[in-house]
Amino acid sequence: MESYTLPSFPPEYSTIHICLFENVRNSPEIKKRLITAATTKGEEGDKLRAEVDFGFLEGDVLVSKEHLLTSILTTLLYSFPSTSNSAGVDIPNIEPLSISSSSKPKPKTRTHNLHSELLLSLSPNNNITDSIRRHGISDTTTNLVVVKFTGPHTNQESVYQSIADVVQGNLVGWDQIQKKTDWGRVDKIYKLSELNSLKSSTTPDEILNKKISAVVSAVGIKNVI
Amino acid sequence: MSSSSSTPYSPSAYYLERGELIKQGAEAKVYSLPSLFPPPKIYYPSSPSSSSSTSTPNRDGVIIKHRFPKKYRHPTLDTSLTSSRLIFEARSLARAAKYGVVVPRVLWVDDRGGCIGLERVEGWSVREVLGGGAEGEMELQEEEEEEVELYMPSSQTGEGERDVQGEGEVEEGNEGWERLKGLGVGRDHLMRSIGSALAKLHLTTIIHGDLTTSNMMIRLTPDSKTQPYEIVLIDFGLSSTAQFPENYAVDLYVLERAFASTHPRSEKLYAGVLEAYARGLGEKKWKPIEIKLKEVRKRGRKRDMTG
Numbered sequence A: 001m002e003s004y005t006l007p008s009f010p011p012e013y014s015t016i017h018i019c020l021f022e023n024v025r026n027s028p029e030i031k032k033r034l035i036t037a038a039t040t041k042g043e044e045g046d047k048l049r050a051e052v053d054f055g056f057l058e059g060d061v062l063v064s065k066e067h068l069l070t071s072i073l074t075t076l077l078y079s080f081p082s083t084s085n086s087a088g089v090d091i092p093n094i095e096p097l098s099i100s101s102s103s104k105p106k107p108k109t110r111t112h113n114l115h116s117e118l119l120l121s122l123s124p125n126n127n128i129t130d131s132i133r134r135h136g137i138s139d140t141t142t143n144l145v146v147v148k149f150t151g152p153h154t155n156q157e158s159v160y161q162s163i164a165d166v167v168q169g170n171l172v173g174w175d176q177i178q179k180k181t182d183w184g185r186v187d188k189i190y191k192l193s194e195l196n197s198l199k200s201s202t203t204p205d206e207i208l209n210k211k212i213s214a215v216v217s218a219v220g221i222k223n224v225i
Numbered sequence B: 001m002s003s004s005s006s007t008p009y010s011p012s013a014y015y016l017e018r019g020e021l022i023k024q025g026a027e028a029k030v031y032s033l034p035s036l037f038p039p040p041k042i043y044y045p046s047s048p049s050s051s052s053s054t055s056t057p058n059r060d061g062v063i064i065k066h067r068f069p070k071k072y073r074h075p076t077l078d079t080s081l082t083s084s085r086l087i088f089e090a091r092s093l094a095r096a097a098k099y100g101v102v103v104p105r106v107l108w109v110d111d112r113g114g115c116i117g118l119e120r121v122e123g124w125s126v127r128e129v130l131g132g133g134a135e136g137e138m139e140l141q142e143e144e145e146e147e148v149e150l151y152m153p154s155s156q157t158g159e160g161e162r163d164v165q166g167e168g169e170v171e172e173g174n175e176g177w178e179r180l181k182g183l184g185v186g187r188d189h190l191m192r193s194i195g196s197a198l199a200k201l202h203l204t205t206i207i208h209g210d211l212t213t214s215n216m217m218i219r220l221t222p223d224s225k226t227q228p229y230e231i232v233l234i235d236f237g238l239s240s241t242a243q244f245p246e247n248y249a250v251d252l253y254v255l256e257r258a259f260a261s262t263h264p265r266s267e268k269l270y271a272g273v274l275e276a277y278a279r280g281l282g283e284k285k286w287k288p289i290e291i292k293l294k295e296v297r298k299r300g301r302k303r304d305m306t307g
Ligand SMILES: Nc1ncnc2c1ncn2[C@@H]1O[C@H](COP(=O)(O)OP(=O)(O)OP(=O)(O)O)[C@@H](O)[C@H]1O
Pocket: B022, B023, B024, B025, B026, B027, B028, B029, B030, B063, B065, B104, B118, B119, B120, B121, B122, B125, B210, B214, B215, B234, B235, B236, B237, B238
C-alpha cells in the first residue's frame, strides 16, 4: 500500500491510500456487499457502508500508476475546485479551504462520494453507469485496485487492515500494474484505434508509450471535456 | 463552495509556492517541480511480495503553467479568457496524444485557478539547440512586462548552464547540440524531424497557432531502436482545429517567420522542414497548402512594406 498526502486539498480528504491486489477470490462477494450497503437504510446501512467505503477499481484497465494518480487529482480538482485565479498574485499565501471554513468541507460530486467519483474521472465520458461497468469491480475481477481517501493522521496499518478485512487476495507492489493491463479493453474504452494503425516504422514499445500518454491525458482533461 | 467562504482557494497555490519559476512571460509563468505528489509512505504488512516497489526511480518531473490574471482586463472577462485558453490547450494536447503526436502528458487542469500541469519534457528547445539566444524579440510587443528567461538549475535536469548568448553560429556549451552531434545528428536531420512532427500534427487537423522554435523541444530517446531523439511540441494555448488549407499554411508561415528572425543563418535550413512536411502529409494534401503558403507569404511581404 502506498499513501500520498496532498496538502493542497482539504485535510479531511488529503491522504490517498492505494493498494493493488492480484488473485482476488471474492470479487462477487465484495460487489454484493456494495449493493447491500447502498440499499440498506438507517444505522445498519451506515455500518455496512463504512465497512466497504473504498474505491474498488478494475485493475485490468489501468495502464500505469500515473494513470490512477492522475484520476485521483482529477477527482479532487472536480470536487474541490479553485474559487479564484489569484494564487501567487494578489495574496501571496492562499489559505487551504479547510482553514477558512469551520465545518468539514463537502466535496462537490456528481456521484455518491469521492470513491465513486473516481470511477467517473477514469471514464472518458460522463456516463456514470458506463464508468461503474468499465472501471468498477465486477464479478470477474481478479486484479483489484483499492483506493481510500482519509485525513492525514490516519494510521496506515489500520487503513490497510480495514481493506484486508474485505478483500481476499494478494497485495502486490505497484510495479506490477503494467503487467496486468488488458489493452484490448483499454483501447476500446479510450478509443485508441488510431494508435494501433500507426505506420510500421513505429515500434511496439513506442506505440505502448503513446497509448499510455493518450490515456493519462484523457483522464487529466476529464473535467474540461 | 464560493458561497461558504470569501477566502480565495486554489489547490494550485501549493505548487506555485514550491515550484521553481523557469519562465516568466507576458501571459503565463512557468514553474518546474519534481512531481505533483510528495513521496509516498509505503506500507506492506509482511515483507512486500515484490520488493522493488519501494524505490522505482521517478522520471515524473512536472511543469505548471500559470496564466495569471491581467489587471488591465475586467476580472470576469479575464477569468473566462484565461480559462478558455487553458481548456483549449488541455484539449488539444489530449487530442494530439490520442493521434500519436508527441506532446507532454496533461496531468492537472485547474481552469479556474489558471493552471495546467504537464509532464516535464527533459531536453532542450529547438531554439536553444540552434543557438537562437534568449526568447524575446517576437513577444515583446506585449505591453506589460518584459520577457525574462530563467534556466532550470543543473540539479533539476542534470545539465549545466545553457547557452544564453545572442544570435549566430551554434556555440560552445550548447549541450543539446553537442549531444545531438555525438549521436551523428546534424541540422538537416533536425529540420526533417520538425517537418514530419508538424505533418503529424496537421494530420490530426490541429493547428498549433504559435509555432516558434521555442515551442518545440528535443528529447533524446535512448530506448528507441528507430530514432535517437524526438520532437516534442509544446505551448498549445493558441491552438485550434483547422477547416481550410489556408489555416495550415498560416501555421507554417508563422514558423517560417520565426526562423527568419531568430535563426537568420539557419533560414535556408527551413526548406528541409517543408520538404519533410510535404512528404509526411502526402502530395494530395500538400498541394493546396503549398499554393496557400505562397499567397500567405506574398500578403505578408506586402504588409511588411506598408508597415
Ligand atoms: N512540458 C514542458 N516540459 C519542459 N519545458 C517546458 C514545458 N512546457 C513549457 N516549458 C518551458 O517553458 C517555456 C514556456 O512555456 P510555454 O511556451 O508553454 O509558455 P509561453 O510561451 O509563456 O506561453 P504562451 O505563449 O501561451 O503565453 C517553454 O519555451 C519551455 O522552455
